[in-house]
Each structure stands twice: as C-alpha cells, then as structure tokens.
Amino acid sequence: MSRSMWLFFSLSRDYSxxxxxxxxxxxxxxxxxxxxxxxxxxxxxxxxxxxxxxGDTTVVTAPxxxxxxxxxxxxxxxxxxxxxxx
Numbered sequence: 001m002s003r004s005m006w007l008f009f010s011l012s013r014d015y016s017x018x019x020x021x022x023x024x025x026x027x028x029x030x031x032x033x034x035x036x037x038x039x040x041x042x043x044x045x046x047x048x049x050x051x052x053x054x055g056d057t058t059v060v061t062a063p064x065x066x067x068x069x070x071x072x073x074x075x076x077x078x079x080x081x082x083x084x085x086x
Contacts, residue, residue: 026085026086027063027066027068027086028085029072031058037077037080042075042081047069048067050063
C-alpha cells in the first residue's frame with residue numbers, strides 16, 4: 001500500500017470510541033533509541049508533524065498532536081516506535 005493510500009485510510013478511521021472523560025483522545029508515541037536508525041520514514045508519513053529528526057536522534061516534538069493513526073509504526077523498518085493510548 002502506498003504512503004498516500006495508508007494516510008487516507010489512517011485519517012478516515014473512526015476514533016470516536018477512544019475518548020477520555022473530557023472527550024479527548026490522547027496518544028503518546030515513543031521511540032526506542034536503541035532500535036531507531038534515523039531513516040526519517042516516520043517523520044515523512046506523520047500527518048500531524050509529531051516527529052522530527054534533531055541531530056542524530058528522532059524525537060517526539062509534539063505528543064499532544066498525535067492522532068493515534070499509527071502510520072509511523074507501519075513504516076518503521078526497525079520496529080522502533082510504539083504508540084500508547086493515555
């Protein structure tokens with residue numbers, strides 16, 4: 001599946017069943033620095049610009065913006081990313 005097609009399907013998912021008491025969905029992406037090779041695939045595919053490469057490290061720059069679409073997980077060749085619902 002192409003990235004654009006994956007992005008379309010990810011954004012069209014229904015997140016209405018995953019809300020906290022205030023109606024907000026919160027997701028926390030985490031990057032395993034031991035596994036990450038800084039390829040940038042996750043940075044390129046993230047629709048909310050949550051991830052960035054800073055120096056020689058991939059970092060979560062805006063966790064509050066994470067949509068929980070898990071597109072970053074699907075493109076990571078090293079399985080270095082997890083997304084927790086909080």
